[in-house]
Amino acid sequence: MPGITREEVAHLARLARLELTAEELDHFAGQLDDIIGAVARVADVATEDVPPTSHPLPLTNVMRPDEVRPGLTAEQALSGAPAQEQQRFKVPQILGEE
Amino acid sequence: MTTVEELVSYEDALTSYDPVMGLEVHVELGTATKMFCGCATTLGAEPNTQTCPTCLGLPGALPVVNAAGVESAIRIGLALNCEIARWCRFARKNYFYPDMPKNFQTSQYDEPIAFDGYLDVELADGEIFRVGIERAHMEEDTGKSAHIGGATGRIHGASHSLLDYNRAGIPLIEIVTKPITGAGERAPEIARAYVAELREVIRGLGVSEARMEMGQLRCDVNLSLRPHGREMFGTRSETKNVNSLRSVERAVRFEIQRHAAVLGAGGTIVQETRHFHEDNGSTTSGRVKEEAEDYRYFPEPDLVPIAPDRAWVEELRASLPELPRLRRNRLREEWGISAHEMQSVLNAGVLGSVLATVEAGADAAAARKWWMGELARRANEQGVEPTALPITPAQVARVATLVTDGLLNDKLARQVIEGVLAGEGEPDEVVAKRGLAVVSDTGALGQAVDEAIAANAAIADKVRGGKVAAAGALVGAVRKATRGQADAAMARRMILERLGVTE
Numbered sequence: 043m044p045g046i047t048r049e050e051v052a053h054l055a056r057l058a059r060l061e062l063t064a065e066e067l068d069h070f071a072g073q074l075d076d077i078i079g080a081v082a083r084v085a086d087v088a089t090e091d092v093p094p095t096s097h098p099l100p101l102t103n104v105m106r107p108d109e110v111r112p113g114l115t116a117e118q119a120l121s122g123a124p125a126q127e128q129q130r131f132k133v134p135q136i137l138g139e140e
Numbered sequence: 141m142t143t144v145e146e147l148v149s150y151e152d153a154l155t156s157y158d159p160v161m162g163l164e165v166h167v168e169l170g171t172a173t174k175m176f177c178g179c180a181t182t183l184g185a186e187p188n189t190q191t192c193p194t195c196l197g198l199p200g201a202l203p204v205v206n207a208a209g210v211e212s213a214i215r216i217g218l219a220l221n222c223e224i225a226r227w228c229r230f231a232r233k234n235y236f237y238p239d240m241p242k243n244f245q246t247s248q249y250d251e252p253i254a255f256d257g258y259l260d261v262e263l264a265d266g267e268i269f270r271v272g273i274e275r276a277h278m279e280e281d282t283g284k285s286a287h288i289g290g291a292t293g294r295i296h297g298a299s300h301s302l303l304d305y306n307r308a309g310i311p312l313i314e315i316v317t318k319p320i321t322g323a324g325e326r327a328p329e330i331a332r333a334y335v336a337e338l339r340e341v342i343r344g345l346g347v348s349e350a351r352m353e354m355g356q357l358r359c360d361v362n363l364s365l366r367p368h369g370r371e372m373f374g375t376r377s378e379t380k381n382v383n384s385l386r387s388v389e390r391a392v393r394f395e396i397q398r399h400a401a402v403l404g405a406g407g408t409i410v411q412e413t414r415h416f417h418e419d420n421g422s423t424t425s426g427r428v429k430e431e432a433e434d435y436r437y438f439p440e441p442d443l444v445p446i447a448p449d450r451a452w453v454e455e456l457r458a459s460l461p462e463l464p465r466l467r468r469n470r471l472r473e474e475w476g477i478s479a480h481e482m483q484s485v486l487n488a489g490v491l492g493s494v495l496a497t498v499e500a501g502a503d504a505a506a507a508r509k510w511w512m513g514e515l516a517r518r519a520n521e522q523g524v525e526p527t528a529l530p531i532t533p534a535q536v537a538r539v540a541t542l543v544t545d546g547l548l549n550d551k552l553a554r555q556v557i558e559g560v561l562a563g564e565g566e567p568d569e570v571v572a573k574r575g576l577a578v579v580s581d582t583g584a585l586g587q588a589v590d591e592a593i594a595a596n597a598a599i600a601d602k603v604r605g606g607k608v609a610a611a612g613a614l615v616g617a618v619r620k621a622t623r624g625q626a627d628a629a630m631a632r633r634m635i636l637e638r639l640g641v642t643e
Binding site for chain 2 (some may be wrong): 094097104115120130133135137
């Protein structure tokens with residue numbers, strides 16, 4: 043029986059770093075359960091002879107030669123950074139005090 | 141915060157328990173560009189000068205697979221006796237961490253490109269131990285963080301961190317062993333030998349320089365203990381980023397002793413990641429995970445599957461170089477040296493140089509002598525690897541040949557090497573410019589002797605008359621005429637011979 047529980051939604055929210063209120067959890071759990079139920083109908087028609095697919099185009103081995111292409115300058119790369127220091131992206135403390 | 145761990149002696153630990161290891165090795169490939177974009181991978185570039193929208197994870201950017209990365213992965217797989225997947229995909233491994241700007245690592249999950257192989261490892265006493273290979277898969281490296289404001293750059297206590305994404309996206313091959321059982325007390329030695337052999341395989345394939353000190357080859361050590369006779373594995377610890385061969389050996393040893401102490405006292409091992417400390421060879425607990433990791437792997441929708449053409453795979457298989465272990469044994473026999481002497485050559489990191497020197501025409505003993513002696517000494521003085529010295533194996537071979545032919549003695553040969561290293565040109569040019577050739581061929585020396593006798597007729601007469609001691613003056617004249625490059629003993633013999641005197 044496909045579907046998603048409120049606990050699973052809370053877990054996903056934590057993994058996605060989303061802070062959800064109890065009301066939001068109830069709300070989203072119901073919505074997501076409906077969506078998953080709808081998508082699950084695909085399983086009714088996808089029988090053994092239909093392989094799972096992860097890409098809409100029947101392509102394989104799309105590769106490029108190992109040749110350097112111009113990228114961004116450091117200035118361009120850092121242009122969207124909220125903070126920078128020593129030509130590097132500056133990020134807040136990674137580990138809290140323990 | 142570092143708590144001192146209780147240990148039991150290594151011998152006692154092995155009396156009670158049987159170690160099981162799993163080794164995960166990440167190899168950074170030496171491709172010119174990153175795995176999924178065309179950014180350069182040059183070492184030592186200024187921070188954030190080798191990035192693009194793809195490796196920075198900017199919206200809308202799309203990855204394209206580096207063909208050389210796939211080829212390297214297949215070659216590594218084949219060298220490790222693996223099956224090569226007929227069809228496989230990349231997968232997203234989702235997690236938030238600042239060194240991964242996309243918030244997922246493009247990796248492979250349940251469809252690795254290579255799987256089910258083995259690597260035979262030769263131990264110090266010649267015993268061969270087979271290490272099973274579970275899989276080798278393709279993925280990408282993360283950016284480099286610098287932690288600011290804490291003690292000695294540690295993440296603990298840091299106020300903030302600085303990120304350089306030049307390394308983000310560089311191709312990595314992760315090679316995972318099957319559980320290594322039956323190693324017993326030799327577990328630390330086997331772990332070290334495996335990583336050393338894997339490094340040689342990687343270098344032999346030419347897919348990476350695999351320098352551990354540069355982070356091009358990194359090892360995670362999984363270890364668990366089980367009581368002798370029990371089939372089920374114990375709980376494992378995972379010691380991360382053990383980055384030298386010696387450290388691999390020490391980390392295994394330490395964890396065996398630590399696990400045994402915990403289990404022996406009736407405790408349980410916590411499944412956790414641990415940090416290895418180079419200074420004292422210990423490990424300490426990493427951050428305790430509040431919950432099991434949940435990476436929510438799913439097939440990467442922006443990349444199409446890789447389905448290596450079988451003919452191509454067979455071509456790659458046919459062109460694999462000789463396995464390092466077999467090559468070492470063959471060369472050892474060809475050169476007529478002991479296993480111990482071979483080990484010295486390996487430890488000095490000059491096997492390739494010696495071989496190339498022999499191939500360039502030098503005698504094996506001479507090639508070994510120069511690389512292990514003078515060149516190793518000079519490299520050591522300069523704090524570089526012998527292979528990094530500005531002298532080619534062909535040049536070393538030429539110096540060796542000049543010595544064999546008697547045109548140089550060892551002392552002069554060292555000066556020639558000095559000249560080559562100083563950029564004075566080829567060995568023959570250095571000999572000519574510095575005037576270094578030994579004058580021992582009888583032609584040139586004979587002429588000098590004749591001239592010395594003619595120019596010093598009075599002394600020559602004295603010698604003819606029996607005053608052999610006077611010959612010293614003639615030898616001096618010969619040496620002066622040849623600017624010290626005449627062999628004195630030979631000059632003396634020739635002078636006496638020409639003057640019809642015996643000693």
